[in-house]
Amino acid sequence: MKQLRGKPLKDFLKQVQQPKRDLIFILQDVQDPINVGSAFRIADACNVQELILTGISAKPPHPLLRKVARGKQRRVKWSYTEQASDAIISLKSKGFMSCALELTPKSIPYYEVELPDKICLIVGHEDHGITKRTLAVCDMFIFLPMYGKGTSMNVHVSLGIAAYHILHAPRNT
Template sequence: MKTIRAKTGVRKMHKEHFPEEARQMRLAFLLQDWDDPYNVGGMFRVADACGAAELILTGKTPQPPHPQIHVTSLGHHRRVSWRQIARYDDACRTLKEEGYHLLAVEIADGAEHYMHYPYPDKLCLVLGNEVHGVYSTVMKQCDGAVFIPMAGKGRSLNVHVAAAVVAFEALLGEKEG
């Protein structure tokens, strides 16, 4: 077995193996008050990997151009659309007006297992601050919440890793209805 290194070879492999039955959905991510620019860079990579429409950066979330975002994103920050909406409530209201279903990725009362959620075709995953999670004022504006069960002693995954797990389940899991 030989590692594929050429970009064209990698693209061909991905195209051949990404399931034809994958959902055609509009996916976005709201990054609520993130602290770490490395996480933001990682989130750009995740967003590109799952074909997301955009990232919405709120509060103090670092934004491009930022050297640490560039280091982690490996150029994906140039391929994924993003916008900054300073206030969380404005961001939630704007996304709802645009027809997005807001889904918090959060350990919360009433949250559903991420593999059992009926994901709609226009979805925005709401991802909270790395330490404090999704703020209660933002949770109140969400249409639902999902959690990822943990087998070890850790409480949760890194925020952009959790986003990847849920996003790919939304894309590749069973369709709503």
């Protein structure tokens, strides 16, 4: 058995049915360019509509972000706005529901949430998470259960897990 590469790989991936859910990422104050570069790669892999960077998030053309993103920062539509809450409010006016990946008293496990067809997924700062101002405008809150001794994962790892679940979760009918 050998790995698929080049045209055979592209042909193989074209056979996979793409999920029918609109997804946007919002990165609030994600400082580490490795996390942001990885988010661009995840956004490309998930075919997100847009990646919105806010606050003190690392932005292209940061050299480490560019290296980690491997060109995806040129392929993925992205924008910058100062306040994540403003981006969320704007997206709500376009029919999106906001989903914060954060531990709050109202958070439910990511695999138990009923998901709409248009969703923006918000992740926050590596140490401080999502701000209270932003949480105040979010529609739902999810978390990834931790079964080991640690209580958190890298931002981009959590983003990838949640994004793929959102894309492949059953659709409301």
